[in-house]
Amino acid sequence: MIYGREQEAQVLAEALQAARSGHGTALVLRGEAGIGKSALLADVADRAREDGGLLVLSALGVETERDLPFAGLHMLLAPVADRIDVLPERQAAVLHTALGTADGPVGDRFQTGIALHALLNALAAERPVLCLIDDAHWIDASSADALLFAARRLRDEGTVMLFAARDGHAPAFPAPGIPQLLLPRLDRETAAALLAAHAPDLPRQVSEFVLREAAGNPLALKELPTAHREGALEQFGPAIGPDRVRHGFAERVANLPPRSRALVLLAALDGGGDLHTLVRAAAHLGADLIDLGPAECRGLLLATDGRVSFPHPLIRSAAVQTASLAERVAAHAALARSLPGTSPDDFVRRVLHLAAATTEPDESVARKVEESAGCGRGQAAYGTAAATYERAARLSPAPADRGRRLALAARSAADAGDTPRAAALAEQAASLVADPAVRAGLAQISALDPYFRGRPDTAARLLIDGATPAAAHAPVKAAFMLLDATGTAWVSGRRTIVRAALAATDALPLPPDAVDARALRDAAAGLARIALGQPGFAALHALYTGDVLHRLAPLERACALEWVIATGDLSLAEHLLSELADEYRANATGALPEVLRDLTRVRLLRGHLHDADATAHAAERIAEETDQPFFAAEARDLRATIAAWQGRPVEGTPPATARAVLALARGDLDDALALLDVLTQTELPGIMTRYLSIDRVETLARLGRADDARAALDALTPWAVETGQDWARGLLARAEAHLSPDPAPLWDEALARLSSSDRPLEHARTLLGHGSWLRRTGRPSAARPALRTAAEMLAALGAAPWTDRARAELRAAGDSGAPASAPAPAAADTTALSPQERHVVRLAAEGLTNRQIGERLFLSPRTVGYHLYNAYPKLGVSSRIELTRIDLPDG
Structure with a gap:
């Protein structure tokens, strides 16, 4: 009971x-x-x-x-x-x-x-x-x-x-x-009932003492009577509850005969529980199997079926805490000599004991410890490997060996996602390592922690400083580090750091045959120049269309692909990021949230709002589950912006981008301009805000600030032209139409270019703008076809606020049949669905197959089918087609 x-x-x-x-x-x-x-x-x-x-x-x-x-x-x-x-x-x-x-x-x-x-x-x-x-x-x-x-x-x-x-x-x-x-402590009544059932023979005054000292802790209520019977209750120190029990166990272990105490210590340090190993180790300490007797009699050890265990883990802790350093060292040494070492696990255990028994640096032991990091289950998981390499470093007499092993520990900690620990280990290793390539790797590791803590300027400088010395020995690594440094510098928003990255890139000495390194270096320089508003497209685009990218490690590809969006080639960006996301999804890699974040950005820019939201949701969920708050927060901000395009409510305070989108949709030009100024009028606007610059140009023009609009358009034009993308030329023509005394040919050019582009949302908005202009200039009959098409496209894309604007313009143009807002689909009661069923149903309604849904949710296609089978009758539907005809509330 x-x-x-x-x-x-x-x-x-x-x-x-x-x-x-x-x-x-x-x-x-x-x-x-x-x-x-x-x-x-x-x-x-x-x-x-x-x-x-x-x-x-x-x-x-x-x-x-x-x-x-x-x-x-x-x-x-x-x-x-x-x-x-x-x-x-x-x-x-x-x-x-x-x-x-x-x-x-x-x-x-x-x-x-x-x-x-x-x-x-x-x-x-x-x-x-x-x-x-x-x-x-x-x-x-x-x-x-x-x-x-x-x-x-x-x-x-x-x-x-x-x-x-x-x-x-x-x-x-x-x-x-x-x-x-x-689990709280027991109240006095329940504690008294437990004590009475467990120790009914206690004198009343002792029961009261036990109740008071146990303080509602069940184990204390059971163990303190045992201490009383052994005459040890009065020896306990001034403690209550579990501390009383801990002290009691320590006292009972300390009162064992020396050889029995040694056996208990061996069992506590071994952990494996094998009786044969324990007996062999005991022989090295002058003990034997018979010495288990006193510990068994006092309930401190259990020996059954060739296994030794402790009735409670506090006994194990007490055995270790009551032993002196010399006793612990001797016990570890005895265990190291007694483990058979016939399996990888035994080898790892033996090395751990050997290390614990070594009280001063010893290269032979350090070498064994390092070796143990590469064997055993899973060839040592990253977090465990980091601790093992660090232990090997502490045992290394030579500074060079100590530095090399600390570098291995730092790399393992970084792979485990523990960036603060990785940075600390990298700092320790840097002062002991001479190899430029290793030092460069340490700089990469050191940069992770400040980046994720919101200090990209610090991270960029670490990467810049670490790259140049490595050029002769590891040219690809050095060039990649400068590409990473440039992107990080751009994120910092400081032109001086981007210029520093560009200067280091231009001066990077590379061997003549370092083809891949040159491509990466040129791409880094191109990215820096794009950030600074200079031509740089060709070299960056060449990186993404060449073979170099596929020769990078997966994590480096993720880092490099973050900047494919700067080329303006959104089709290429979606292809490369989708390919990498599929690879990462199959391998369950921790970099998946970063790739999904970037894929969300591309899908949002292309106007694929449903896909973008599903991708952002996956990025947020996986980032949270893998303890990556940085990417989870970025995914939430993206979801808020997508919700603004779709006209859905956003929890909390929306980011500035989302508020700007809402203001643009409502036609609140003053609010929109204020928000767009916050986003774009900074020392070094980010690449995503560059895509909003056309909206700022048009907002300035519509507010009558033609000179400011012209200056903003002139600043944007070189990058837009250099991308070579029809959508960019089309948006330039659309913006120019707001400033030209003869806008008709500019509207025609904008529509022609955007109609064949991969940005349907911008095409629909251009139809809306053109139709609005025709209506305002007294040509309502000419305006209606453009506005009708715009409304249909925007509704299909799920951009509800923009759909409402288009329909309002259509009614103003004399189309009395235009609905005031999008007709609401039949509402579906989803309260009976489980959260997983709701998620599966929503993705199925968006057209994903069972296998695609399973890949996103890390479920088997069979499990997806099971969820749909359960969900259909709850929703009153019988097929995927019917799912598209009902309203599925968000969440």
Whole structure:
């Protein structure tokens, strides 16, 4: 019986019932040590097995295994390892590599989470699944990443994932996006009932003392009576609750005979729990199997079926804390000598113990530690590899070796997404590394943290300073760094930094045969000149149409493609970004949000509003799930701007771009100009604001400020002409029409160029502008066809405010049949749909196939079909075609 946890038990019981109905739940149980988290997990596991026939998988975080890659995941999936091969080949390979059952290259830190989610889906299709992760605060980082990634995606799959994490005296276990269940201390009445049931023989005064000192902590209520019976209760220090228990365990361990205490310490430091290993290690310390007896008798150790375990993790902590440094070093050395080393895991464990037993720099040990970063499960996940390389660096006697290993640690930390740690490691390594190519790589790593913290100027200078020294040894890296520096400098909005990047680029010394490096250097120079308002299109465009891009690493391609939009070739930009997004989506790479953000920008500029919103939503969701707040925020801003084009409400304060779009749609010229000035009249306007410059020209002209409009148009014309794009020429002609005394031929040119371009929204707006001009100049019959076509195009594109403007103009031109606003589709009641069903239905209504929907949502086509099958009757439809005829509310 679990005392005082009726409400919490009911929450968990409801989660089990939801799983039986095909719905997923993830939950983190939090509370102090001994508060009852493990008891609740054991109770829900019993219920799952007895009442519902759920598949129960469990893992336990062990402090000494935090540096063993995927140790927690291996424990969780061991019972179902034979089912991994039901997954697609790529996902199966990822899990086999992580679990050490196959060799393979280390993947992106999100691939394992995707594969785990797919496996849980496959298992849940047969029967509901319950995953229990106790002491999650001790789970290794690579397993935690994968588990949390999968947990955040549990929606309409019959899987429950429960984490138990300790508050206080333990590492933090952040779990953003997962609901928390906090376990409070027991009230006095419940505590008294628990104590009476557990220790009915206690004298009244002792019971009162225990109740007071336990302070509602269940474990303390159980352990303090044991301490009383052993005569140790009065020895405890001034502490309450879990601290009382922690001190009590420490006292009980300290009172063991020396050889028994040594065995308990060995068991605490080993973590593996293998009795044979423990006995072999004990022999090196003069102990034997018989010395386990006192620890077993006092309830400090359990030995069953060749395994040794602790009744509570606090005992493990107490054993380590009460040992002296010399005792811990001796125990680690004994374990290092006793592990067999026949498997990659054993080798990693042995090296970890060897490192812990080494108290001064030792190259032979450092070499083994470095080697261990490349073996074991998953060939060491990035976060674990960073810690391992850092440990090897601390053991390195030679500064050069120490610097090289710190550089490896910095790279691994960056790949793990921990940019602050990566930057700190790179700074340490830089003073010890002489190789210019390695130093250049460290500069790239160092630049990540300030960039994501909103200091692009600092990041750009780090890249500039790091590039030139590397030119002779790593020309491609040096040239790429300057391309990255130039883009970062442009983001900073400071012309001086862009000029510094251009000066460094022009002066970059490259070997004669460095063809790829020259292409990257020329593209960097072109990008800098475009940012500064000078010709630079040709070299930048050549990068995107040549072969160099495909020879870059995937992350570098993502960085380079951020600036394809500066060429103005939006068709090429969408092709390249879509191609890279597909590649990243298949590999579940962490750079996917960045690519989807850039793809959103292109689709927005092309006027494909529905596609742009779907892409931005995916970018935001994946960025949040992968803990990339920078890209999540940018995706939200893009979604707000798209909503402004579509006339949908925006939560919170919309960004200036969204407010400018709304003002333009309403015809509020003064408000629109004020906002456009904020966006474009800066020291160095960004590339996206350059696309708004035509709107500023036209707004100035319509407000009667012809001279200002002419100056703004003259400043924009060189870039627009240099792009060579018909849409750019068409927009220049449209803007010129607002300033010319004879605008008719300019309107004709604008319409002719935009009608064949890849910007249908701008074509429709040009039809609207032309029709409005015809109406205002007394030719309503000539205006009506243009306005009617504009209204139809804008409605099809989903630009509701602009559709309303076109229809208002059409009515003003004498077309009394023009509706006042777009006819509302039949409203659909989506309240019965689950969030996942709503998302799937909306994408299906936009015309995506099951496979395309699955790729966006990281679901299998079969699961997508299942969601649609469930959603159709709830909506009263029977096909995809009918979905397009009903109103699907946003969200």
